[in-house]
Structures are given as structure tokens and as C-alpha cells.
Amino acid sequence: MVNEKETSTIFDNFLFPKIFQTFRIAIHWKTLTIAFLAVAVICLIGWIMDLIVVAASGSHGEIGVFSMLWHIAIESFNGAIASLFAFDILRVAENITGYFAAVGSTFEDHYIYCIIFCVVKLAVISICGGAICRIAALQFARGEKPGLTEALRFSAKKFTSFFTVPLAPVGIIIVTGVFIFLLGLIGNIPRVGELIMGIFMFVTLIAGALITVFLIGTIAGFNLMFPAVACDGSDCFDAISRSFSYVYAKPWRMSFYTAVAAVYGSICYMFVRFFAFLLLLVTHQLLQFGILGDNSKLTAIWAGPSFWNLLGPASSTTANWTQSLAALLVHLYLLAIIGLVVSFIISFYFSANTIIYALMRNRVDNTALDDVYTLIDEGKIETEFKPEETQPET
Numbered sequence: 001m002v003n004e005k006e007t008s009t010i011f012d013n014f015l016f017p018k019i020f021q022t023f024r025i026a027i028h029w030k031t032l033t034i035a036f037l038a039v040a041v042i043c044l045i046g047w048i049m050d051l052i053v054v055a056a057s058g059s060h061g062e063i064g065v066f067s068m069l070w071h072i073a074i075e076s077f078n079g080a081i082a083s084l085f086a087f088d089i090l091r092v093a094e095n096i097t098g099y100f101a102a103v104g105s106t107f108e109d110h111y112i113y114c115i116i117f118c119v120v121k122l123a124v125i126s127i128c129g130g131a132i133c134r135i136a137a138l139q140f141a142r143g144e145k146p147g148l149t150e151a152l153r154f155s156a157k158k159f160t161s162f163f164t165v166p167l168a169p170v171g172i173i174i175v176t177g178v179f180i181f182l183l184g185l186i187g188n189i190p191r192v193g194e195l196i197m198g199i200f201m202f203v204t205l206i207a208g209a210l211i212t213v214f215l216i217g218t219i220a221g222f223n224l225m226f227p228a229v230a231c232d233g234s235d236c237f238d239a240i241s242r243s244f245s246y247v248y249a250k251p252w253r254m255s256f257y258t259a260v261a262a263v264y265g266s267i268c269y270m271f272v273r274f275f276a277f278l279l280l281l282v283t284h285q286l287l288q289f290g291i292l293g294d295n296s297k298l299t300a301i302w303a304g305p306s307f308w309n310l311l312g313p314a315s316s317t318t319a320n321w322t323q324s325l326a327a328l329l330v331h332l333y334l335l336a337i338i339g340l341v342v343s344f345i346i347s348f349y350f351s352a353n354t355i356i357y358a359l360m361r362n363r364v365d366n367t368a369l370d371d372v373y374t375l376i377d378e379g380k381i382e383t384e385f386k387p388e389e390t391q392p393e394t
Contacts, residue, residue: 015359016260018140018369022355023268025139026348030148031132035343038128043339045120046070049113065110066117072102077345078308081266126162129350130155133230136354141231141372158229164236165225169218176207176214217244220254226350227357233373246360257359261352265345272344273307276337280305301327302334310338 025031043066050064063071076099083091107114131151138144146154155162183204187193197204221243228239247254284304291298300323303312311334361367 015362016257018359019257019261019352019355020264021140022136022261022264022348022352025136025351025355026268026344027272028135028139028145030145030151031135031347031351032340032343033148034128034131034135034151035346036339038124038346039339039342041124042121043070045124046117049117065106065113069103069106072099076102081269082308084263084266085270122163122166126159127152127155129226129346130158130162130230132347132350133226133354136351137227137231137358137372140355140358141370154230158233161229161235161239162226165229165239166222168236168240169214173211173214173218176211180204180207213244217247220251221247223258223349223353224357224360227354230354231357231361231372242361246357246364249364250360253363254356254360257356261356265348265352268348269345273310273341276310276341277305277307280310280334280337297323302330305334310334310341 046066047064050066076095080092080095083089083095131154134151134154135146138146183197183200187197189196217240221240224243224246225239228234228242232238232242234242281304284298284302287302288298303314305312311331358369362369
């Protein structure tokens with residue numbers, strides 16, 4: 001009996017296997033539906049903005065800014081996954097850095113477009129991502145499965161926290177950087193400028209250290225900010241404080257959990273993508289068998305999928321308007337399938353990081369894994385601190 005208890009205790013100390021529960025949460029129809037809603041809204045807004053803004057010239061021809069970034073993101077993501085399974089870590093890093101370089105270049109050329117789109121995208125993700133984190137938190141901690149509208153109501157109630165938590169560290173970095181920049185401008189003053197720079201250099205170094213701390217904390221702890229709001233009902237600054245403290249308290253454990261989730265997520269993504277590819281391939285082949293004689297009609301409507309291009313190559317020129325309409329309808333259905341695959345990525349990302357947040361909170365703050373904030377708790381706190389009404393003297 002003693003040996004069984006000791007063995008059980010040893011295995012309980014290894015929390016990382018709990019990350020493998022992510023797939024079950026991410027593939028649930030509720031989280032997929034919310035993620036698909038986010039993808040649909042973001043894509044719709046992006047395509048509408050592409051109609052308004054002058055098209056950008058890229059490797060895919062004259063296309064809109066959003067469409068260009070969409071293609072770059074897909075190519076970079078698939079390239080990174082393929083390189084990961086080939087154990088080419090350098091190539092993985094090249095795909096990731098290449099994507100961010102493309103985003104940075106696009107921001108320089110279309111900064112107004114990018115700012116507007118990022119604000120809209122953050123608003124959508126604040127609602128949908130927050131709802132997914134909430135579902136994942138309750139399902140992982142207590143085995144509860146909140147309703148779709150319940151999760152969305154929670155994220156709407158905490159919208160301000162979800163929306164501002166990624167922006168606040170960036171704002172602090174920018175404001176602190178402006179202070180250093182202004183001191184540099186003062187340095188241009190002959191004689192007096194360099195003297196002022198020398199006197200306040202220690203303040204500049206402190207500001208630089210603050211920027212470094214926030215920069216590392218934001219990059220490493222960004223994934224924990226939304227889960228902090230969903231699990232603990234934190235406000236903006238409490239969520240930032242928690243994510244930073246977990247990263248700096250146990251950086252190697254955080255890195256290990258993230259690596260496990262990334263590898264496991266890549267395997268799950270390949271499975272989901274293979275399922276979608278097999279679905280489309282079987283459908284296309286059966287349609288091809290069903291069309292007697294010449295298959296040019298099907299080719300004109302739908303050329304067929306490949307594993308890395310579920311949409312397939314561009315179809316040949318259609319013969320009449322009925323084929324054109326059929327090709328358009330098939331294209332929309334294929335986009336929906338691709339949207340579901342992308343939705344799984346989003347659902348897995350938020351679900352995995354919610355579990356990682358719970359594990360890090362357990363290790364750093366010794367908080368039980370089943371401890372999740374509820375609106376009932378908030379009501380109890382308000383009642384507990386409500387001042388008692390005094391009866392008027394008669």
C-alpha cells in the first residue's frame with residue numbers, strides 16, 4: 001500500500017501530461033464554433049477592407065493586404081510544421097521570423113490599414129478567445145461544460161480586461177521608450193545637452209531595464225494573459241502581474257510546458273488536416289467516378305485537393321454560367337472546411353495555454369487545479385463587503 005501511494009504521488013508531481021487533454025477540449029463543437037465565428041468575422045472584415053484599400057503587390061499577384069498576409073501566414077505555418085517533423089529547427093525559426101518580417105514590412109507600407117485591422121481583430125479575439133479560455137478553464141478544472149452563450153456572456157462581461165491586457169504592456173514600453181527618446185533629443189543641444197544626458201543616464205538605464213523586463217515578460221507571458229482573466233477573473237494589471245510572475249518565477253518549466261504543447265499541437269494539427277484532406281479527396285474521387293465519360297466538367301468546377309493545398313489548384317475556365325455558379329458554391333464550401341481547420345488551431349492555442357496557466361499557477365502559487373473564478377464568487381464578495389444598513393432610531 002505504501003509503495004502504491006508513493007508511486008501515485010510521484011506521478012501526481014508530473015503535471016505536463018495534463019496538457020494532452022487539450023485536444024479533447026479544442027475539438028469540442030462549442031470551442032470550434034466560437035473559433036469558427038472568430039475566423040469568419042475576421043476574414044469578412046479583412047476582405048471588405050481589401051475592397052476599400054488599394055491592393056498590395058505580392059508574390060501572389062495584385063491582391064489585398066489581408067489576402068496577402070493570409071497566404072503568407074498559411075505558407076509560414078505549414079512550412080514550420082513540415083520543418084518541425086523533419087527535425088529542422090533552424091527552418092522552423094526561419095519560417096516564423098519570415099512571417100513576422102513580412103508583417104513588419106506590411107505595417108510600414110500600410111500602417112493605418114494595419115492599425116485599424118489589428119484593433120478590430122483584437123476586439124473579435126477578446127470575445128471569442130476569452131470565451132474559449134473560459135470553456136477550457138471550467139472543463140479542465142471541474143469537468144464542467146458551460147453553454148455557448150454562457151461563455152460568450154462571460155467574455156463580453158470581461159471584455160475590457162481581455163481587450164486591454166495585451167495593449168497595456170505595449171503602452172508602458174512605448175511611453176518609457178519615448179522618455180529615452182526625448183532625452184536623446186535634448187542631447188542635441190550644444191554643450192548643455194551632453195551634460196544633461198550624462199546626469200540623467202542612470203534614469204535612462206533604469207528605463208531601459210524596465211523596457212527589457214516588460215519586453216521579455218510580454219513575449220514569454222503573452223500566452224498566459226487571456227487565461228488569467230478567464231481562470232481568475234483578473235483585471236488588466238492583475239493578469240499582467242500574474243503572467244509576468246509565472247514566467248520569471250519558473251522560466252524553464254514555462255518553456256517546457258510550451259514546448260510540449262507546441263509539439264503535441266503540431267501532431268494534432270496534422271491529424272485534423274489529414275482528416276480534412278481525406279474527406280475532400282474521397283468526395284472528389286467519388287464525384288469523379290459518378291460523372292460518366294469526360295471528367296472535364298468536374299475539373300472545371302473543382303480541380304481536387306492536395307494535402308498542403310486543400311483548396312486545390314485554380315480550376316480551368318468554366319464553359320457556361322451554371323458551371324461558374326457551381327464552382328463558386330464549391331469554393332465557398334471548401335473555404336468553410338479550411339476555416340474549420342484554422343478554427344481548430346485557434347481553439348487549441350487558447351485551450352492549451354489555459355491548461356498551462358493552471359499548471360503554472362499550481363506550481364508558483366500552490367493554487368489547486370480545480371480553483372476557477374465564478375460570477376457567484378464575485379457576488380459573494382460584493383455581499384460580504386456590503387455595509388450593513390442601520391435602522392433609524394424611533
